[in-house]
Every structure is written in C-alpha cells, then in structure tokens.
Amino acid sequence: MKIGELSERTGIPTRMLRYYEQQELLDSERSANGYRSYDEAHVERAARVRGLIQSGLSTRMTKVVLDLERQCALETPPVCTRALAEELAQELVALEERLACLTRSRDAVALYLERSAHGDLVPSENRLRRPA
Structure with a gap:
C-alpha cells in the first residue's frame, strides 16, 4: 500500500508518517519510481509509534522502547548500559505519574456522565465501582 492508504488506515497524516520514517521509527520499501510501499505490519507499527x-514519550524514547520490545521478544537477555537503565527508570516513574493522572481524569469524566442524564453513554468497563 502507498502512504496515502497507510494514512487512511491509521488516521495518521502522511506528513507525520514521513516524520516517523525520518526519525527511524517506521521504514518503507521504495519502488523504482521512489514511492513508499507499506504492508500490514506497517499499519500496526505506525499505530504503536503514535500511541x-x-x-x-519523545521520539527518541519511542525508538528505545520499540527496540527494547524487540529485544525482549528474543530468548537472550537484553544488553543495557547503566546510563540507559537509569534513563528508563526515570521514564518509568514519569509513565506511572501520567497513568495516575489519566486514571483520575477518566474517573472524573465517568462519574460526571454517570451522574448526568447521559449515564448510559459510559461503557460498562468504565463505570466506577463503589463499595455497597
């Protein structure tokens, strides 16, 4: 598929897909006329990068995480410098903080909707569970 179709399939603008490629987060095959060519694996990869x-995550840290995921899928233990481990530990703390913030925001939105006349719009998995 060409870049326009990848954009349609993922909802990612073509300009952003080119940027991902420039940052070495996404690759493509090139045809004789220079057009980029993508397959199904690229759809999943582009969505993962965007997520x-x-x-x-910065684009640099995104590249690191994608590389780590690939290494973790291998049987051999990953090689990691102390400096990278410290950076990843800091990123882990930042991710936990963002998750906590997002959880609070999700809960506030769910509670607001539940208390409104539109509580039926809250998916069951997002309904707040309060003790009986």
Whole structure:
C-alpha cells in the first residue's frame, strides 16, 4: 500500500508518517519510481509509534522502547548500559505519574456522565465501582 492508504488506515497524516520514517521509527520499501510501499505490519507499527508518542514519550524514547520490545521478544537477555537503565527508570516513574493522572481524569469524566442524564453513554468497563 502507498502512504496515502497507510494514512487512511491509521488516521495518521502522511506528513507525520514521513516524520516517523525520518526519525527511524517506521521504514518503507521504495519502488523504482521512489514511492513508499507499506504492508500490514506497517499499519500496526505506525499505530504503536503514535500511541507511544501520544502517551508522552519523545521520539527518541519511542525508538528505545520499540527496540527494547524487540529485544525482549528474543530468548537472550537484553544488553543495557547503566546510563540507559537509569534513563528508563526515570521514564518509568514519569509513565506511572501520567497513568495516575489519566486514571483520575477518566474517573472524573465517568462519574460526571454517570451522574448526568447521559449515564448510559459510559461503557460498562468504565463505570466506577463503589463499595455497597
């Protein structure tokens, strides 16, 4: 598929897909005329990249996380410098803080909707569970 179709399938603008490629987060095959060509694996990869960036990771850290995921899928233990481990530990703390903030926001929105006349719009998995 060409970049326009990848954009349609993922909802990611073509300009952003080119940026991901420039940052070595996404790759493509090139045809003789220079057009980019993508397959199904690229759809999943592009969505993963977007999700990591939307979660607050820099493009550099996104590349690191994607590389770590690939290494973790292998049988051999990953190689990690102390400096990278410290950076990842800091990122882990930042991710936990963002998750806690997002959880509070989700709960506030769910509670507001539940208390409104539109509580039926809250999916069952997002309904707040209060002790009886």
